[in-house]
Each structure stands twice: as structure tokens, then as C-alpha cells.
Amino acid sequence: MMESVLSRPAGNQWSRDTLDARRHAIAGAHTRGATGVEVVTALTDLTDEILRECYHANRGAAGESDPSGVALVALGGYGRRELAPYSDIDLMFLYAPPREQQARALSTAILHTLWDLGFQIGHSLRTIADSLEMGRADLTVRTALMEARWLAGDRALFSEFTQDYRVKVSGKGVQEFIALKREERRLEYGRFGSTNFLLEPNLKKGRGGLRDLHLLKWTALARYGTPSFEELTAGGLLSAGDATALGEAQEFLWRVRNDLHFYASRAQDILTFDEQIRIAGLRGFKDLPHLLAVEQFMQQYYRHSTRICDLTARFVSQAMQRTAWQRLAAWLPARRIERDFALTRDDITVPPELRADALSDSGRILRLFHLAQMYGLNVADDLVQELPERIAAVPDAAFRSDVARRWFLAILSGPGRVAETLAAMHRVCLLERIIPAFGTVRGLMQFNAYHKYTVDQHSLLAVGQAEDLGSEKGLAGRVYREIRRKDLLHLALLLHDVGKGQEEDHSLIGERIALDAANLLGLGEHETQLLVFLVRQHLLMANTALRRDSSDEKVVLRFARQVGTPEALKMLFVLTAADISAVGPGVMTPWKDTLLGDLFLKTHKELAGGEETETAYEGGAHAQAIRQAALSRLEPRYPSAWLTRQLEAWPDHYLLAMPVERLVTHLEWLAKLAEAPVLVDAQYDQALRTTDYTVYTNDSLTPGIFSKIAGVLASKGVQILDAQIVTLTDGVVVDVFRVTDPDCSEDVHARRFRDISGAIVGVLEGRYSVEDLLQEATRFGQARQGVPLREPTVVQVDNETSDRYTIIDVFADDRQGLLYVITSAIFDFGLSVHAARISTKLDQVVDVFYVTDRTGGKVADLGRCRLISEEITGRIEGFLGKAQTTRQVVHRARTQRK
């Protein structure tokens, strides 16, 4: 294929035209399918030919015909014979000191010719002594000189140089040289992409690019004296499989890079979106409905660059493990754990003789990574090399064992190094054995200008971002630290985009994948629901916060209803923040952060009942100050022992949310409680046009106090806006109901107060029942017209948020008497309500009840939780359903278990 290329042009004189013709011929061969190796070799040969001819033609310029004492030397990539179409050419004119004049004249003549031909030349004029000195002083020169290749002139001089150079420079300080090159490369990553999963990668300098292959070759050259994969394999320094993989990857990169250079007619090394599309087309990739041609092509690129990355890192660190300390350390007995694992200062490994046994066991393999995570160690390089094969031999079913699942969940929980460990597992193809769906997104790019990373990389990065949040001071950091099931959050982050690359909406596929993963991992019902929710709705919070008005209550309510529980909200918040950050640097802005945080805070208030609830307090000192203030106001009038006892009976969190005025009023009423079993205080607020009914009694008086009061208020036709229950430690109950009174909207007079207060006292003292009152009320035909459409009723039982109480959240359309229906259902289950927050926003209620079981503890039984949820939902639906014809009611009850 190359014959035409290698034929000489007529005459000895090179012009741009003749050069272009030859280059063109090589480009033609490339287009017809010449391999990358063939093309770089042909280009090197062509350049060699030109240089040699130039050298011989200009030998006369040196003033004599004898070339001895001057040599033309190729360096760097040209020395390695790896020229891309528009690569720079590194040349050195090596001369013996007496021949300086001639060498200078020769170099001028040759360089002028080459410049005129349009070559980009890097050149130097040196004696052997100069070269040795420069090689010692400068890392780049040292590297370039290692790859020196004779082109023309004095061969003996060149041999003398290479020998001297090996003995005096390149053979010395090999360890340090490799370390320096590795460091140099690390800095380069910073500038050209710290991951090989950039969407517009630099083929040469980016991570996983040709430069990594060079690093491997330099290392091999410095340490073992040869850069050739074949020779390294023959010497047992590189496995045959790895050599093949490296060869394929090199070929792939060369061919793509040649294409970029030829097409752009310059040294274009960045694989831009435009070029990706063009080259994918050239390679014959076809768009599939769910996967573009360009995405298939890039998936190939990522596979190759990942291999280069991994193999180079491993090869280089193996080549470095020759320090005196490490030789010594190898003799020290490594710490052994659980028989199979050996821990050294830097890594964890399985002794070779135990591998066949230990690495056929899925549980042991996962435990290996779990230990690596716990001890902050890497898995030893030679073991990493072996693992993919070992893992492939383990049957699928083994990864479903309880032991394997347990270690995997332990890795997901952390704390610390979760993302790092998962990435290590991904590299050895372990992750996809546990969650098969993860294999489908390996190196899958997202062809848009928004994402910077491939899907698998983005997912792993998102886990890392969440972990990083944990050490930050802001709201998201705080919320992350509060999340108890971090394993579920991390798993959700890992899976949230796995549905991509297929035809259907990725959230919907993601939902199924999450469900599968949950089954494979043996998650419980509640965990499964949470995971599925997070994956399915991973865009919900971003969409709501960034595209909706979160100062609109309706928006917040709808969002709260979809999220359901404080636990799910917290996870979704952190997931959203981490997901956005993992899209690329600078994508998460303070602007987005503020919008997300604001929505979180507003929604949390709805779901957890805000500041007045049991979980939401801090600052006992402040509460003490409020007690003190109340004490000083009341002291002269009441015995101080009684006052102190009363004040201590109030839980801190109520005091924090209460003005001192109100506390004083409460205490004044409580002092009168000795005279009557039930006291009712009614206060009309002129500005708000609402009335606060405060009921003081003792919880031993009658069961279901809260429910009964709610019933009385409903029967009297007032609407409850808000309710608070305080059960003091001495059993005294203070229930505050804020209501509006549609029947007396203008002026609520004393008679109305007496009527309602009297009814409350009557019911609590057992003189008549709520049902009597309700029946009485319906005689007046309280048929209220319903809203034609309504939202489904949702009842959630939450055991996670509070340590002491089970929390029941109820979302429903508001209707006169609804609270009574809910509270009597709660009462019928024998639950006591310790705190409640009734919020009516627009035409919906969000009611939060903190309850305990008869025993005073949480409702621990899952079945019972579900029963409670279903029963309350059923009763609400029954109650609301009577009042109107509606669209079909969606019944959705979610229960949570501890």
C-alpha cells in the first residue's frame, strides 16, 4: 500500500509541491484505510528521506566533503518514529568540538531548506559534552535525548554519544526520573483534563491520550532499556493481553489523530464535537434511535483511553517499586486480616497462593474493596491486573449472596472514600456484576454541550460530590450529614442516569433499573420505594427550584406532596446538588444553590411541621431565658415553687416558638385549672379575623381530647386553620386551635364564644358526644359545594424523622370536619397525639401528627403502619367522596418502617 509513497520524486531538489504531493499520497493511503502505524511510519520515512537528502546536498556548505565529526540526529517523537502529519520535528546537530564552524554552516543550510518546505522544527547544535550537561539539567531535554536516532553523518560520533549518555545520564537516578515524569504528567492533567472522560478530549495531552503512552515508553526505556511492547512482553514485564490492549489503543489514537491533522491541515489534537461527528461517519457508525453514531464512536474512544490510563498508571508504579525502603518493606511481614488479606503501608493485597481460592468468592472480593476503603489503601497493582479475569469467572448468582450484598451496602454507606472505592470497582468491571445496568453506560457520552463527562464518570463523580458536601458548612452539607441512609443516597446517585442511552425517557427506565437493583440487593420495601422515587424524580427538584416560583405556596405544596417525607426531601436535595455539580466544573453556581436551598427550606417546613415540632429545636439556653422572663412577670402573684414546676413542664421547643406574653397567659389559666376540669379561652384577633381557642385540661380526663375538640369545632361550622397540642410533662394538655368563623365573619361576639366553649367543655366532660353535635349541625343543611377537581389524598407514616414519635403526614383537600375524621381515625388506633401541626393552605390541608402507640413508643410494626395509612386514607376518601363527584381518586399510601 505504501509503495507509491516511498518512490522518490525526480531530482534531488525538494519543493513544497513535491512535499505536498507525497503527503497527499500518504493522506490518500490513510483514507483508503492504511493503519495508524503505517501512516506514522510512512511520514517518518518521508521526513528521514528529505533530511538525508538535504544533508548530503548541503554537505558542501560545510566547506568539505568529509562528514566526519558532524551527525544529524532525530529526537523525541521523531526519534521514536511516531510522526503525525503535522507533528513538530526535533533535530539535533551533534558535532565534535573542532568541527563547530562546519556544523554551524551545515545547520543553517539545512534548516533554511526545511523552513522553506514549511516544517515546524525544533533544533539544537551541541557537542557530546553539551548534550550530557543539558540532559542532566533539563527534564525535557533528558527525555528527548533518550530517544535519539541517527539520521545522517558521522555514525561513530553518534554511537559515542549514546553510550556516554546511557552511562552518565539516562542510566542514573532512574527512580527520580520516573517520579519526575509522572509528576510532570500529573500537572499536565490539570491543564488538559483531569479525567479521560472529557467530551472534547485532547488526543495527545489529555488524560488517557498519547502522552500517557509516551510516559509508559519513557519509563520502560529508562528502567528496562526498551520502549517496545513486544520486548517488554518477552521480558515478562507486560502481560501479552496488556500489550495487545495498548497496541490497539495506540493504533486507535494514531488513526484518529492522523485524520484530525490531515483534515485540518495543521496539528489539530483536540477531538471536537464537529470532528467526532465527521469521523464517526467515516468509520461507518450509524445513528440508532437511542444512540447516535457519534456516541458509539466516542464510547470506543473512552474504552481505549481508559485502558491507556489504567495500564500506564499500573506499569509506572510497578517500575517504581524498587526503592530500598520498598525492598525492605517487602521483607517485613505484612499485616494479615481475615486470613486472606495482607495490608502493607501503601496497599492491600491477597497473597498469590491464596488468590485462586479467595478471588472465586464474591463476598471475599467485595470485602477486599471494603477493607481498602476502610483503611484508605489502594488494591495492589498486580492484583488489580488479575481481578477482571477472576471476577468474570464468578457466576452471577454469587453476587446475590447475602454476604456480597452486605459488603456492597457497607461500601455504599461509607463513611469516606465511597466514590473512590466505587470507581476502583468499576475499573475492574466489578460494579456491573452487582448492578448489571451499570455496564451499559460505561464510556457512554451524552452528546450535548452541557455535560462534560460520560455517564458512568458523571455518576461516580456525583457520588464524590455528595461526599464532598459532607465537609462543607452550607445548608446542603448540613443536610447531607443528617441523612441516615447514606447508602441509599449514594446508590441513587450511582443509578440516577443509568437509564440514558436508550430509547425511552431515562427517568422511566431508571425507575425500572432502580427497582431491579433494589431487588438484586435485597432492599426492604421502604428502601426500595425511596430509591425508586429518587431515581425516577431526580430532576424534580432542579426543575421546580429553577423553573418554578418557589414563593408560590401552590408550587411548594405540590412539590411537598410529590416528595412526601422529610427524609426523601433531604436525599433529593443533596442528590440534586451533587448531580448538578457533577455535570462539570462551574455548573453549580451560588445562584442555583440559593434557589435549591430556598425550596428545600420551604418544603421542609411543610413536611416536618416547621420550627414548632419536636425535631426542630436547638438552644435550651434560650428556652431557659424565656422561663426566667415569665417567672419574673408572675412571681409576686403565684407561689414560686408552683411556677417553677409549671415552667419546667413545658418542653423547650414550645417555649422557643412562643412569645413570653402568651406563656404568661397560659400559666394564668393553668393556675385556675384546680377549680374546673376543663377551661377554654377564646381570643379574637382583630387584624387576622381569626379566633384562638385554647383548651386547658388534663389528659386523664377523657381519651381522644384533640379529636373531640376538632369534632366540636367542625360541628359549629368554624374552619380550623392551625392547631397545636402541648402535652406537658405533668399530663396537663394545652390545645390551641386557630379558627375562622364564616358564620360570624364581621364580629365575633361573646355569645358565640360561650356557645363553642360550652360545647367543648360539655363533650370533654362527657355530657354529650361529638356525633350528637354533628347530627344537630347537619339538620341545618351544611351541604358545602365541593371543588370539581381535587388532588389525591396522601397519608404517610414516617418513623425516620423523629427518635421518639411516629409522624403521620396527611395531604388532602380541605373540607369542613376533615380534621375530626383524621383525628378520630388516629384515636381509634389507640394512638396518642403529642404534637400536631394543621396547616391549611389554599384549599388543601397538610397535617402533621406526632403520635405514639399505647406503650408510649413509636409504631414499630410495618404492617400496622400500613394499616394506619390505609385506614386514614380510606376514611378521608369516604368523607370527601360523599361531598362531591370527582375524577377518579388515586389512592397512594406510603408507609415507612424503621
Add this chain to the structure above:
Amino acid sequence: MRKIEAIIKPFKLEEVKDALTELGVYGMTVSEVRGFGRQKGHKEAYRGTEYTIEFVPKTKIEVVVSDALSDKVVETIIRTAKTGSIGDGKIFVSNLEGVVRIRTGESGDRAL
């Protein structure tokens, strides 16, 4: 030519953009900004700690249009970005000295 800068509520962007496109405004620069005017930010409490939202997130759009279109554009932004509540934003209109399209070197209205 006039340069019109509007600070609007973030969730109103789509609506405003669509309306302006319909009007024949083809170029627009959009940025995420934070700031405050009369709406001084607010405080939210979470478990006893207050989180102050000092600067309110807003979206800034900048369009450059011919004098003739200017009033229509302002009118349209007002109509679409308005919610009637505090924090709806502001529109700044200024005279513009010149515009140059970098690729072709065209200037004035032709560069719009």
C-alpha cells in the same frame, strides 16, 4: 439602537424569551445574577439555624434592538414577566453607540 437589560424572576425566562422571539428579537444574552432591590432577601430557619438569603437569585436578559422595536420589547417584557408581587424586577433601557458583528465586520442595525 437601544440596549435593554431586564432583571426578571428566573422562572419567567422561558415565557419572556418566547414572547420576544415572536416579536422578532433573535439575539439575547442571558445570565444568572443575584442581587436585591426593594425585596431585601429573607431569612429561613432550619433546625434552629437561620439561613439568610441575602441576595435574591434573578435572571438578567440583555437584548439590543433598533429604536423602532424598543418600546414594544419593553412592553412585552413587562407583560410577560409580571406576577404582580414584589421582586418582579426592573428594566433598564440605554442608548447604544454601536454594534459590530465580529465575523463579518458589519456594524449598526445590520449587525443585530
